[in-house]
Amino acid sequence: xxxxxxxxxxxxxxxxxxxxxxxxxxxxxxxxxxxxxxxxxxxxxxxxxxxxxxxxxxxxxxxxxxxxxxxxxxxxxxxxxxxxxxxxxxxxxxxxxxxxxxxxxxxxxxxxxxxxxxxxxxxxxxxxxxxxxxxxxxxxxxxxxxxxxxxxxxxxxxxxxxxxxxxxxxxxxxxxxxxxxxxxxxxxxxxxxxxxxxxxxxxxxxxxxxxxxxxxxxxxxxxxxxxxxxxxxxxxxxxxxxxxxxxxxxxxxxxxxx
Amino acid sequence: xxxxxxxxxxxxxxxxxxxxxxxxxxxxxxxxxxxxxxxxxxxxxxxxxxxxxxxxxxxxxxxxxxxxxxxxxxxxxxxxxxxxxxxxxxxxxxxxxxxxxxxxxxxxxxxxxxxxxxxxxxxxxxxxxxxxxxxxxxxxxxxxxxxxxxxxxxxxxxxxxxxxxxxxxxxxxxxxxxxxxxxxxxxxxxxxxxxxxxxxxxxxxxxxxxxxxxxxxxxxxxxxxxxxxxxxxxxxxxxxxxxxxxxxxxxxxxxxxxxxxxxxxxxxxxxxxxxxxxxxxxxxxxxxxxxxxxxxxxxxxxxxxxxxxxxxxxxxxxxxxxxxxxxxxxxxxxxxxxxxxxxxxxxxxxxxxxxxxxxxxxxxxxxxxxxxxxxxxxxxxxxxxxxxxxxxxxxxxxxxxx
Numbered sequence: 001x002x003x004x005x006x007x008x009x010x011x012x013x014x015x016x017x018x019x020x021x022x023x024x025x026x027x028x029x030x031x032x033x034x035x036x037x038x039x040x041x042x043x044x045x046x047x048x049x050x051x052x053x054x055x056x057x058x059x060x061x062x063x064x065x066x067x068x069x070x071x072x073x074x075x076x077x078x079x080x081x082x083x084x085x086x087x088x089x090x091x092x093x094x095x096x097x098x099x100x101x102x103x104x105x106x107x108x109x110x111x112x113x114x115x116x117x118x119x120x121x122x123x124x125x126x127x128x129x130x131x132x133x134x135x136x137x138x139x140x141x142x143x144x145x146x147x148x149x150x151x152x153x154x155x156x157x158x159x160x161x162x163x164x165x166x167x168x169x170x171x172x173x174x175x176x177x178x179x180x181x182x183x184x185x186x187x188x189x190x191x192x193x194x195x196x197x198x199x200x201x202x203x204x205x206x207x208x209x210x211x212x213x214x215x216x217x218x219x220x221x222x223x224x225x226x227x228x229x230x231x232x233x234x235x236x237x238x239x240x241x242x243x244x245x246x247x248x249x250x251x252x253x254x255x256x257x258x
Numbered sequence: 259x260x261x262x263x264x265x266x267x268x269x270x271x272x273x274x275x276x277x278x279x280x281x282x283x284x285x286x287x288x289x290x291x292x293x294x295x296x297x298x299x300x301x302x303x304x305x306x307x308x309x310x311x312x313x314x315x316x317x318x319x320x321x322x323x324x325x326x327x328x329x330x331x332x333x334x335x336x337x338x339x340x341x342x343x344x345x346x347x348x349x350x351x352x353x354x355x356x357x358x359x360x361x362x363x364x365x366x367x368x369x370x371x372x373x374x375x376x377x378x379x380x381x382x383x384x385x386x387x388x389x390x391x392x393x394x395x396x397x398x399x400x401x402x403x404x405x406x407x408x409x410x411x412x413x414x415x416x417x418x419x420x421x422x423x424x425x426x427x428x429x430x431x432x433x434x435x436x437x438x439x440x441x442x443x444x445x446x447x448x449x450x451x452x453x454x455x456x457x458x459x460x461x462x463x464x465x466x467x468x469x470x471x472x473x474x475x476x477x478x479x480x481x482x483x484x485x486x487x488x489x490x491x492x493x494x495x496x497x498x499x500x501x502x503x504x505x506x507x508x509x510x511x512x513x514x515x516x517x518x519x520x521x522x523x524x525x526x527x528x529x530x531x532x533x534x535x536x537x538x539x540x541x542x543x544x545x546x547x548x549x550x551x552x553x554x555x556x557x558x559x560x561x562x563x564x565x566x567x568x569x570x571x572x573x574x575x576x577x578x579x580x581x582x583x584x585x586x587x588x589x590x591x592x593x594x595x596x597x598x599x600x601x602x603x604x605x606x607x608x609x610x611x612x613x614x615x616x617x618x619x620x621x622x623x624x625x626x627x628x629x630x631x632x633x634x635x636x637x638x639x640x641x642x643x644x645x646x647x648x649x650x651x652x653x654x655x656x657x658x659x660x
Contacts (some may be wrong), residue, residue, distance in 0.1 A: 085575020
């Protein structure tokens with residue numbers, strides 16, 4: 001089967017400053033359906049630029065990018081918007097939900113901009129509800145973002161990313177704004193989705209978070225310096241169990257002293 | 259489909275900021291409200307003027323005496339004493355396309371009746387007078403041509419005089435004394451109200467002009483001649499004929515008369531109210547423009563404040579056109595909402611003005627339609643720039659915006 005993401009020797013050069021910045025210098029990459037990739041690197045390594053290219057938010061200066069068999073490297077602005085809408089799901093570090101808008105309406109948003117499907121308002125609502133159910137938030141559908149915890153907001157964002165049944169779910173530092181426990185919970189959601197066959201690419205700088213993925217890519221100075229499968233992968237359910245046990249133990253040890 | 263969804267998106271965005279939306283629309287509400295109120299008051303005033311002009315009678319031509327001059331000293335307008343009953347008779351006999359003529363003699367005198375007295379206008383007229391003035395007689399009847407010939411001591415009185423002298427009883431058949439001469443009241447005129455110039459038109463006693471000249475004022479000349487033209491389009495022709503006839507009758511002497519049609523008098527009054535409406539309307543339009551700039555200001559602030567939102571929309575697949583349309587619809591909805599509320603406020607204010615201050619108002623559907631159209635155009639005009647700014651944002655930068 002052809003890879004979902006097929007990148008051949010792409011370059012990105014920013015010409016805006018006085019000196020051209022060569023952010024990505026010839027990256028080639030294949031990502032197959034069902035993969036769970038962590039993109040890692042220090043700041044300035046080019047991982048954000050690569051993520052923008054993968055997310056069709058930006059066009060490469062050189063090289064080709066085939067997404068689901070379509071060459072997207074030379075598409076127009078609005079054609080790219082359609083690709084993003086139909087083939088990609090986005091999860092951001094800062095959640096990026098619309099304020100003062102219910103969780104359900106936030107999840108509906110990508111469907112409103114969908115071009116192919118002519119879904120009715122009821123179908124849209126049902127589909128959004130289903131996606132909230134997948135991330136375990138169907139009981140919070142009418143909550144505003146400010147009434148939800150960070151982890152819940154990120155789950156709403158994941159539901160939004162899923163709603164158009166994307167080929168790849170792209171997550172940019174999805175656990176960056178979350179505490180360790182909630183991070184594990186969110187990684188659990190990703191692992192669960194990956195089990196169901198959804199391909200996920202995420203940017204992270206935390207090694208332990210990357211350990212939940214199946215494949216790790218390390219970038220340095222705009223080139224991939226390491227590409228390996230993860231050994232002894234962390235499983236969110238197990239890690240969460242350990243954390244609970246540790247917390248319980250802490251309480252137990254604290255109990256006699258009280 | 260697409261438009262409906264963007265419309266829905268815009269509606270949701272406005273609903274998220276209800277208070278700000280209302281405050282933004284306030285400028286338009288006040289502007290449109292002011293326009294509606296002022297135009298309706300202007301229309302009301304115009305309609306009142308027109309009604310008053312119509313109450314004067316229609317197609318009336320009035321002949322006034324010219325100015326009197328002697329030894330280089332010139333009297334004012336109407337000071338000449340050369341207009342005579344014969345002039346009036348000649349007009350009646352020789353000018354075509356006229357329906358009635360009334361030589362008019364005016365005087366002010368004390369009248370006595372029923373143990374009461376009252377100072378009023380005594381008009382000497384012909385029996386054509388009520389017809390020319392479009393003025394009904396509600397009780398009794400007008401005196402006849404025979405009464406004019408016989409210098410009869412009969413009178414028709416206005417409502418004010420009737421109320422003052424005969425507060426309780428029916429005035430018809432009663433006697434009224436003018437300069438100690440008894441006049442029998444044969445009719446009472448309908449209520450006419452105040453004239454364009456503020457005088458009470460019902461404060462009047464009308465007697466045959468012959469009786470007025472011989473018995474009351476002892477004058478040989480008349481104050482003016484009222485002529486009823488048969489149709490409005492022949493008014494200028496009739497006016498010309500009267501001028502020609504009177505000039506011919508003066509046999510080469512300098513013309514000592516002025517002929518005026520009613521339109522000339524009415525035009526002045528209408529012009530005044532029109533100028534006022536234009537002036538106030540101009541002020542209202544300025545406030546409307548200020549309101550529009552207010553909308554643009556808020557929309558610009560909104561675009562900056564919602565940069566992230568725009569970034570999200572672009573990232574998940576909105577075209578630049580979708581964002582443009584959304585912000586444009588938001589602006590139009592704001593101004594349209596303002597327009598509709600403004601119309602309600604304007605109608606309310608007009609009703610209030612007419613109810614509490616007795617100002618006449620007339621809300622024209624045209625001005626309401628215009629208000630809606632103008633507010634929409636303001637929305638498009640002042641909303642386009644902010645909307646374009648939003649649509650041109652780069653999703654990567656917009657998402658990173660703090």
